[in-house]
Amino acid sequence: MDLDFAYAEGFIREWLKTSPKQVQDNFDIIVDKLKYYQDKIEQQEQEYNNLYRQYQELAGRVLEFMKSKTEQIPVQFSTEDENNLE
8 A cells, every 4th residue: 555655646746746836735734644644543453453462362361261260160960960861
């Protein structure tokens, strides 16, 4: 996307060379804002990926903890349960 954006920006800048200065200034503002929001989006994606990785690690720890706890619980059957197993 960066290459597409840079190409389009260069093309428009070339096209605007004969435009009034106000048009070129407004284009500069637009380009700056687009780059700002593009950086913000990349930061948000990075934060999301970090949080998702932490979530997965935590979920794995919870699963391991629950597994260890269920292995510690003794299973006792009543005589009624034993009869149902036959």
